[in-house]
Amino acid sequence: MVSIAAKNLLHDRTRLAVSASGVGLAIMLVLILAATFDGFDRQVGLQLENSGADLYVGQAGIVDSFHSFSILPLNLSVELATVPGVDRVCAIIQRTVEIHTANDEHPRVVVVGYNETHNTAAPWKVKEGARLPGEGEIVIDEVLARKNELSVGSEVAIGDRIFQVAGISEETNLFISQYAFVRFQDLQGLVLPPGTATYFLVEIAEGANLRTVQAEIENRYGGIDAYTVDEFVSNNREYIGQAFMPILFVLYVIGFVIGITVIGLTVYTATMERAREYGILKAIGAGNGRLVRIVLGQALLLALFGFLMGLAITAGVAYLIGFAVPEMPLYFQLGMLPRVLAAAVAMSAIATLLPMRRIARIDPAQIFRRG
Amino acid sequence: MTTQVLRAMGLTKTYSNGEAEVRAVDNVDVALERGEVTLIMGPSGSGKTTLLFLLGGLIRPTAGRIFVDGVDMTAVSGRALPATRLRNFGFVFQDFNLLANLTARENAQVPMELAGLATSKASHRATELLGGLGLQDRLEFLPEKLSGGEKQRVSIARALANEPRVLLADEPTANLDSKLGRDVADLFRNLARTTGTAVLMVSHDARIVDTADRLLLMEDGRVQAMA
Numbered sequence: 001m002v003s004i005a006a007k008n009l010l011h012d013r014t015r016l017a018v019s020a021s022g023v024g025l026a027i028m029l030v031l032i033l034a035a036t037f038d039g040f041d042r043q044v045g046l047q048l049e050n051s052g053a054d055l056y057v058g059q060a061g062i063v064d065s066f067h068s069f070s071i072l073p074l075n076l077s078v079e080l081a082t083v084p085g086v087d088r089v090c091a092i093i094q095r096t097v098e099i100h101t102a103n104d105e106h107p108r109v110v111v112v113g114y115n116e117t118h119n120t121a122a123p124w125k126v127k128e129g130a131r132l133p134g135e136g137e138i139v140i141d142e143v144l145a146r147k148n149e150l151s152v153g154s155e156v157a158i159g160d161r162i163f164q165v166a167g168i169s170e171e172t173n174l175f176i177s178q179y180a181f182v183r184f185q186d187l188q189g190l191v192l193p194p195g196t197a198t199y200f201l202v203e204i205a206e207g208a209n210l211r212t213v214q215a216e217i218e219n220r221y222g223g224i225d226a227y228t229v230d231e232f233v234s235n236n237r238e239y240i241g242q243a244f245m246p247i248l249f250v251l252y253v254i255g256f257v258i259g260i261t262v263i264g265l266t267v268y269t270a271t272m273e274r275a276r277e278y279g280i281l282k283a284i285g286a287g288n289g290r291l292v293r294i295v296l297g298q299a300l301l302l303a304l305f306g307f308l309m310g311l312a313i314t315a316g317v318a319y320l321i322g323f324a325v326p327e328m329p330l331y332f333q334l335g336m337l338p339r340v341l342a343a344a345v346a347m348s349a350i351a352t353l354l355p356m357r358r359i360a361r362i363d364p365a366q367i368f369r370r371g
Numbered sequence: 372m373t374t375q376v377l378r379a380m381g382l383t384k385t386y387s388n389g390e391a392e393v394r395a396v397d398n399v400d401v402a403l404e405r406g407e408v409t410l411i412m413g414p415s416g417s418g419k420t421t422l423l424f425l426l427g428g429l430i431r432p433t434a435g436r437i438f439v440d441g442v443d444m445t446a447v448s449g450r451a452l453p454a455t456r457l458r459n460f461g462f463v464f465q466d467f468n469l470l471a472n473l474t475a476r477e478n479a480q481v482p483m484e485l486a487g488l489a490t491s492k493a494s495h496r497a498t499e500l501l502g503g504l505g506l507q508d509r510l511e512f513l514p515e516k517l518s519g520g521e522k523q524r525v526s527i528a529r530a531l532a533n534e535p536r537v538l539l540a541d542e543p544t545a546n547l548d549s550k551l552g553r554d555v556a557d558l559f560r561n562l563a564r565t566t567g568t569a570v571l572m573v574s575h576d577a578r579i580v581d582t583a584d585r586l587l588l589m590e591d592g593r594v595q596a597m598a
Contacts, residue, residue, distance in 0.1 A: 004481075007472040280468045283429060284482050284529070285457025287450070365429040 004281075005297030008270055015266070016305065021313075022262035023306020023347070027340060028313040029255035033248050034336050035318070039175075039329030040240055045233040046171050047112070047179060050124035053090070053201030055214055056232045060223045064235040069095055070198050072224065080200055083216050085208030090115035091197035093187045096177060100157040105148050109140070109180040111158060113187035120201050123181050128152055129167035133182050137166035141178035143326045158182075159190055173329050202226070256343060259306070264351035267299045271355035275362060282364035295355045299348035307344045311337075376536045376569045377403040377426065382435035384421055384592075395421040397592035398435070403537060403569040408560050410583035411573045418592035419573045420541060426571065427539045428456050440536060457486050461530030461568070465542035467522040469514040469529075475501055475521075476510040479528040486533050493532075500528040504558070520551040527558065531566070538562070540572045544579060556582040 009016055044065070048056065057080065059070035080089045093113035098106045114122040114132070122132055123139045129152040133139045138158075140150060145168050150156065154165045163182060172179035188194060204213050210228060217226040227235070271278070278291050321328050384396040396418045403409055403426075411419045424430040426437060428444055437444040439459050447455050461482075469478045479497035484490060501510055504524040514522055523543065530538055540559065544552030556572075556579035563570045563584075572583070580586060588596040 004470065004473065007477075011472045276468075277470050280464075280470065281481070281485075282453065283427075283456070283462055284485065285453045285455075285460075286485050287453040290485065365424050 005294045006301055008274055009298050009301050019262055019266040019302055020305035020309045023259050023303060024309030024313045026255045026259035026262065027307055027310025027344060028317055030252060030340055030343065031310065031314045031336065032317060033251050035330040035332045036328060037244060037248055038333055039331035041237055042331050043174055043329045044236040044240055048229050048233050051201055052120040053229055054204045054210055055202035056227045056229060057200040057202055057217060057224055060225050062225065064239050066236065066239050071192060071196050074195050074197050077200055080202060080217065083213060083220060085204050085213040087203045087205040088118060090118045090120040090201045091184065092121045092199050092201060093184060093192055094198045095191045097158055097191055101148050101150060102155060103149060107144060107148055108177045109144060110174065110177055111180045111182060111187065111191065113184035114181050116183050123169035123172060125170045127168045127170045131167055133166045135183060135186065136163060138163035139167040139169050139181040140165055141172040141180065142168050142170055143173040144178040146326055161190055173327055175327050175329055256347065259344065259347040260351050263299055263302050263347050264354060266302055267295060267351055268355045270298060271295055271358060278359055279362050279364050279366050282362060288360050291359045292356050295359060296352050299352045300345065303344040303348040307341055374405040375402050376405050377439050379426060379437045380435055382425055383433050384425055385433045394592050396425060399594050403571055405569055406563050406567045407584040408563050408570040408582060409585045409587065410580060411587045411589060413589035417589040419589045423539055423541055423573050427460050427462065428452050457482060457533060459536045461535035461538040463526050463530045463538065463540035463543045465545045467526045469522055469525055471514055474511045474513055475506060475517065475525045478525055479532055482529060482532040497528065497532065500531060504528055519547055523547060523555055535568060538568050538570045542574055543572060544574060544576045549578060552576060553578060
């Protein structure tokens with residue numbers, strides 16, 4: 001079929017560009033929101049997933065990393081190691097603290113005291129310098145480094161202790177704060193009372209049953225909870241989801257409504273301008289169904305142009321965000337694209353309802369009436 | 372074998388105008404023969420355009436029946452009526468009414484594609500039709516680049532695209548100068564002769580009377596005379 005829809009739409013290219021940009025902005029809003037959420041969702045799990053542990057043992061009532069932190073006696077480590085099925089136990093310290101830079105900045109970081117002996121809870125990916133900090137050294141997140149003009153060799157203070165930056169890590173940005181890593185021994189007595197740790201990372205022996213070991217630890221010792229890494233990550237993600245999802249949902253809806261409005265206005269205007277031509281087609285013998293397909297075709301084409309425009313705008317905005325707000329963890333998943341495209345198609349379908357009603361009412365005889 | 376392609380009997384169309392009832396077409400009988408040109412003339416408001424609407428299935432009669440090749444059009448459902456128009460009628464308008472964003476060729480191929488013909492075949496036939504009307508050099512021109520006579524020939528090609536049984540033309544010469552108007556009227560006559568299409572023209576143009584085989588004069592919604 002001669003593409004009347006495409007020709008009508010392409011006839012006024014300026015309007016098409018403006019409309020596609022409008023739809024593109026709505027698409028961009030949805031994609032950036034999704035990438036922000038997915039970025040956050042991904043980041044909150046990475047440290048735990050790369051910790052090397054099977055079970056995460058903390059003070060009873062601590063269900064995630066955000067609400068409060070756990071304090072447990074360090075010698076619990078020895079007792080946990082006696083539980084059948086446990087291969088080894090590593091104590092770690094993890095607290096949100098202020099660090100002090102030479103520029104007199106005081107960024108808040110989640111400092112992790114990693115276990116040097118077993119190499120657990122250490123940074124898993126570095127961009128520059130050493131991955132594992134030595135005595136008196138610290139590995140900091142790349143966003144933290146960039147925002148505070150820190151580099152390998154810079155000095156930062158935690159309390160009254162000076163650490164030299166030995167490495168810059170990647171994937172350790174949590175949006176509101178970033179991770180930093182020092183040796184467990186260097187944090188003892190600095191951010192927690194001496195002889196205490198926040199969590200114990202438990203690795204189970206080969207062939208042991210994870211659930212059995214988890215239950216045995218909880219049964220044997222009061223006042224502690226043992227979570228699998230998946231459970232603890234899931235708790236973190238659930239918290240993030242509960243905190244952000246309602247806001248994101250509202251913004252998603254706003255983006256969707258903007259998209260529908262732009263497509264609807266454009267298609268309705270284009271339909272009204274061509275009402276006489278739709279009358280001609282009706283007189284010739286086109287049924288309402290055929291005309292609706294033309295209008296829907298216009299809307300779908302506009303949605304497609306808008307989607308492509310949205311991808312381009314999103315790429316530009318993501319670059320600017322990375323430059324201006326590096327702590328915003330954008331994570332684009334390819335799987336999101338078909339869903340957004342489907343949303344754009346849905347926007348088109350909804351946006352054509354009004355023009356469809358108008359077309360259905362066009363009287364084919366009206367085109368004989370002159371003047 | 373009958374040569375009658377359209378027959379209307381007791382055709383009436385009334386409109387209400389406040390409390391008064393206006394009989395735009397009043398109990399008209401019309402028959403269109405294959406290969407004939409019929410011209411309807413009459414003063415403004417005489418009901419000739421309304422009669423054209425009725426015969427072409429663009430509006431429903433208040434009373435009366437219309438048969439096209441033996442099929443009662445007044446019994447066809449509203450949903451099926453567009454397809455009936457597509458199969459049986461070609462329309463030529465005073466204002467040409469071409470689709471502004473389509474080329475001459477695309478305008479001519481639209482009815483064929485609406486009828487289900489493949490785009491390539493429709494394009495080929497549109498090219499042939501336009502070539503036959505002397506527009507082989509204007510195939511890819513948009514309507515805004517065509518002269519009035521060329522536009523009217525494109526609209527005629529579009530009307531003939533599906534080889535209609537009846538070609539209905541509303542003041543087809545009104546926007547053309549006298550020579551072009553005469554050419555178009557002659558074209559209708561030749562088309563009727565060569566294709567067998569029944570042509571019904573509504574016109575005020577007395578200069579084309581001699582191109583018609585039959586002349587109907589209308590006044591006050593009634594056919595007053597036939598010649």
